Amino acid sequence: MNLKQLEAFLLVAELQSFTKAARQLYMSQPAVSFQIKALEEDLQVALFQRGDKKVILTEAGRLLYPEAKQMLKHYQKIKVGLDDLRDLKKGHLVVGASTIPGEYLLPLLIGKFKEKYPGIKITLKVSGSGQVGQWVREREIDLGITGAFIEGESLECRPWIDDQLVLIVNPSHRWASLGAVQASELKNEPMIMREHDSGTRRTIEKKLKECNLSLEKIPQGMELGSTRAVITAVEAGLGVSIVSRYAAREALELGRVKEVQVTGLNMNRSLYQVRHKQGIEGFAIRAFTEFINDRNVLERFLL
Structure with missing residues (x-):
């Protein structure tokens, strides 16, 4: 079962016609028939009764219809959400910092970043450098900024400023x-x-x-x-x-x-950026890292 099959099923059910459904999907009628046949074979049930002028849902088809509609709606919602993440219209990242970057540097940079990407929520946690390193190890934060080099096999620690x-x-x-x-x-x-x-x-x-x-x-x-x-x-x-x-x-x-x-x-x-070597870099953290590494940004607001 895949989304193309469900989309074809829903349109055939609503229009009661393979031909009309094919027209709306910009597909050939045989291609739509193939999608429905593949779906029926996957579910091992007949979904439509074929008449001379129209097709109607079987009992199995009537059971599937509302569920398929909901599945397609969920997919569209997920796609919109992912598009928003990709376009940086929304997102959430957690940054951990030791006292100097956490109290004197990052609040200003975060404020300027939020002006550019107002939909992204940022949580800033401040503690000692050792604790920040531990947060990175345990993947409690997306990025750490510390005043000392943090050692660890699972960590990547590189100079920042x-x-x-x-x-x-x-x-x-x-x-x-x-x-x-x-x-x-x-x-x-x-x-x-x-x-x-x-x-x-x-x-x-x-x-x-x-x-x-x-x-x-x-x-x-x-x-x-x-x-x-x-x-x-x-x-x-x-x-x-x-x-x-x-x-x-x-x-x-x-x-x-x-x-x-x-x-x-x-x-x-040096102050350092600390990451987990196996961490997955999301759209928001990638944009934030690029922002705080931008020399023009640093010279304008910090240096």
């Missing part, structure tokens, strides 16, 4: 007027840090190891669950911190904190 970490201090801090300090001097000040699952923290630990420093040797001021809280703590003079420039941009511009260069410490990093 560059970020720079900056050392920030309270404007009245003794380092604020220096402009730069040696990396080794970080051991002399309490450091306000994000939690262990944070991509920023992972990157800081890696960068410190590159210059033979350990986070354990730096006095721990506070451990906080969000970058906004870290910046606020620095503003309050509770310690110094290393955060993303994207996150610190507003506080730096308003003079609430000061940036201090760290000599001997590489402060550059």
Whole structure:
């Protein structure tokens, strides 16, 4: 049984004529007869009684008619829905992000994407980079954006955009007027840090190891669950911190904190896109990925 057979069956039943049905279907009368015969053979019943001037439904035909009509209606509804997905008139995607991209970058990009594709619903989940990687592994999200490289056999992790970490201090801090300090001097000040699952923290630990420093040797001021809280703590003079420039941009511009260069410490990093290797890419996620990878979009709204 296929849709062409059902469509031919419905038209013959409604018009009570193979010839008239063939005309509407732009088929030959023998071709319509072949479709009906194939359907009858598949169902192993006769669907029509053939008379001299018209054909009428058998009992089996009368049973099939409303079901076939409903099946064709469902097919047409599915086709319209799929066409809408293909044309990006509707759809739903779930994006997971660590704090920096999730709070400072993606909301703006999602807003601009929604202006272009208003029918697509986007859910944004924000957590630590490790949790985002876990969401991708368990296929709870379509795409992950993280502040650290996420390893895993089932994952594909590729660089998205560059970020720079900056050392920030309270404007009245003794380092604020220096402009730069040696990396080794970080051991002399309490450091306000994000939690262990944070991509920023992972990157800081890696960068410190590159210059033979350990986070354990730096006095721990506070451990906080969000970058906004870290910046606020620095503003309050509770310690110094290393955060993303994207996150610190507003506080730096308003003079609430000061940036201090760290000599001997590489402060550059990448933000990453994380996908499941076996994931199926739908129309909406493909369009969104192309949008956030568009250099013109990034330069206009982020960089």
